[in-house]
Amino acid sequence: MDGSYLIGGQRRTSAQTFQGIEAATGQALPGDFAVTTPEDLALACTLAEQAFDHFRETAPETRATFLETIATALEKRSEAIVARAMLESGLPQGRLNGELGRTTGQLRLFASVVREGDWAGVVIDKALPERAPLPRPDLRSRQIPVGPVAVFGASNFPLAFSVAGGDTASALAAGCPVVVKAHPAHPGTSLLVGQAIAEAVEQCSLPSGTFSLIQEPGYAMGSALVAHPAIKAVGFTGSRSGGLALMAVAAARAEPIPVYAEMSSINPVVLLPAALAARAPELGRAYVASLSLFAGQFCTNPGILIAQTGPDLDRFLAAACEALNAVPPQVMLTPGIASAYDRGIASLTENEGVQVLAAGADGTATCGGARLLVTDGNDFLADPSLTHEVFGPSSLIVRVRDTAQIAQILESLQGQLTATLHLDEADYPLAASLLPILERKAGRILANGWPTGVEVSRSMVHGGPFPATSDPRTTSVGAMAIHRFLRPVCYQAIPDAILPPALKASNPQNLPRREFD
Structure with missing residues (x-):
């Protein structure tokens, strides 16, 4: 393991390094990991911004294939990923094998969601030029991606809620480039998973800024990531104090952005x-x-x-x-x-x-x-x-x-x-x-069940009123998680020739749509 971080898919290093910690002993693990420099963090955000307009308009089949390619790349690295995660998290092999399966399953679920097309939310109100007293113009709406998303790796799920976890999978499915801040307890696991995503970006000929991975031994860099003007939304799983701190940074920006934080719950x-x-x-x-x-x-x-x-x-x-x-x-x-x-x-x-x-x-x-x-x-x-x-x-x-x-x-x-x-x-x-x-x-x-089990499905809600999450209207698990990273746009009387494919009369992407006369 070379100890680099990934900026636009490219491996980068710095003079400052840190080591992973073995959870069972509290001792440092062999190998150094480079701390991402402020300049490279800013570069990752800039590359994500540059990639956005291309990536967001990729065809649903392209994004679905990309998600499946990530899943396959993770499976090829499964032995190394699980072995490293065992050391860094203290979790047993069986649990982590299952978690890796959940991670790849999430990616494939979102591939299916993207192909099905309901996420696009296409609605058409046909023009009524003869309507009295006023005619109605042609009105068409769809959901578009919000922009580059910052994702924070979680301590308790080093795979399913981390670098390639549900936040990343749903953001990429929506068409949003992702900059992941690895959890400081999982530098080796995060790098192995990040390399799989970077490989998939290259294989699918997507812009290099579609994915970046930043690393540090602490938490200070998270504020700088959320504050960067290229970032348009945040996915976070962790403590209430951590979530509230990121929410404060996001709210204080010149352009405030949503933080989708899953934080604290006692689950009665x-x-x-x-x-x-x-x-x-x-x-x-x-x-x-x-x-x-x-x-x-x-x-x-x-x-x-x-x-x-x-x-x-x-x-x-x-x-x-x-x-x-x-x-x-x-x-x-x-x-x-x-x-x-x-x-x-x-x-x-x-x-x-x-x-x-x-x-x-x-x-x-x-x-x-x-x-x-x-x-x-x-x-x-x-x-x-x-x-x-x-x-x-x-x-x-x-x-x-x-x-x-x-x-x-x-x-x-x-x-x-x-x-x-x-x-x-x-x-x-x-x-x-x-x-x-x-x-x-x-x-x-x-x-008549117990809450310690979250099915990854289309109807699952892993969210709730504050302080369980920062936004009770959303979920961080399941197909509905994609909606966090989309927003509606209406197109009024736009000529068909220049409409986006999702809204053209010919419906070249074969997306489901609701039409009203």
């Missing part, structure tokens, strides 16, 4: 009475399996669970505690994340209204120990700090006095990525009364 799970009575031990074990999966480092981790006090909850707690006591410490993504997890757990355990119910073995400087905590509904409602996300293998159980307090707890929550109801048929009336609350609070509502 509610056990309704009949379901809890019917299968308390089973639910307890499944709950622990979900909250501790891959050290709980999912944005959809079930951070709180709400259930009514009583014998059925006691049976649930007994099974959950037994299961959690057996959970060993797990490697966390970075030593910094492990340290932040420890601080979050300490803050909860020092709270007078919170008790520790169960604890796996203690963690280390790089590993997180599982924790199960409990509080009462009144204490939860009185202390907003209990709604703060603790990123790692822990969860807080909220014991409520009655079903009315379940609704009260849900109403008190901020925006969430997910909300889950475990219910049986006898619970349907109560569930129906809670559903309007959950619709206002979450982007995805589940029944």
Whole structure:
């Protein structure tokens, strides 16, 4: 691995370097990576701007083939990519093989989306020259790409939410060049993936500025990237503090731009009475399996669970505690994340209204120990700090006095990525009364499942009201993610000869369209 970064597909180096860190040990990995210079960052943005007008008008088949070419290039490098990602993230091989499959699957999904053409949103109001009292001109509209997009790699998904992840795939599908800022914990993984994209750009004869990859050991460069006037939108997955910082930079620009940030969520799970009575031990074990999966480092981790006090909850707690006591410490993504997890757990355990119910073995400087905590509904409602996300293998159980307090707890929550109801048929009336609350609070509502699993599909919504995301109208996963990077334009009485292909009367790209007389 040569340690370069990629500006318009070209490998570049600089005098300043840094090293990757092995997640399991906290020690530096062999090999140096060049830190992108400010001049090269600006060049990447300029090249993206220069590539935009060509790339945005490529035929749907061209972009679809490009996305599929990236997927194939990643598969050819899969062994090296997964091996490096294991070192830099501490995630096991099986998980990363699955994540690589999800990454290539996303790319191929968006290839299908581009070919289908609904994203173009073509609408035609035919001219009505004889209409009284005023004639109507010919009106045609379509969705066009917004411009170059800055994408930030995520710590918890080094492949599926990073260099070739959903933000990049949807932006490229829309026709937007992309400048990716690699996550500082994944320099080697990011470079290998970036090289695959650069290879696909060349194979498909696209402008070199269609893709660039910048690297640094920290986070300062992100502000400069978002502030560059060539950048027209941002895709980010990470902490609330990081997302808010980028939003502030974007809002302060002479031309403010949207930041599509997926940030913070505690993903409430509610056990309704009949379901809890019917299968308390089973639910307890499944709950622990979900909250501790891959050290709980999912944005959809079930951070709180709400259930009514009583014998059925006691049976649930007994099974959950037994299961959690057996959970060993797990490697966390970075030593910094492990340290932040420890601080979050300490803050909860020092709270007078919170008790520790169960604890796996203690963690280390790089590993997180599982924790199960409990509080009462009144204490939860009185202390907003209990709604703060603790990123790692822990969860807080909220014991409520009655079903009315379940609704009260849900109403008190901020925006969430997910909300889950475990219910049986006898619970349907109560569930129906809670559903309007959950619709206002979450982007995805589940029944009889666990939130730690996001299907990449056409109907998936991975978003939600603030602070889960910066814009509740959007999703960062699934086919609808493409709409973040498009905007509508109307063409009034433009001669057919100079209309873009999407709007010509002959419809040469065979795009679906809605026509009105």
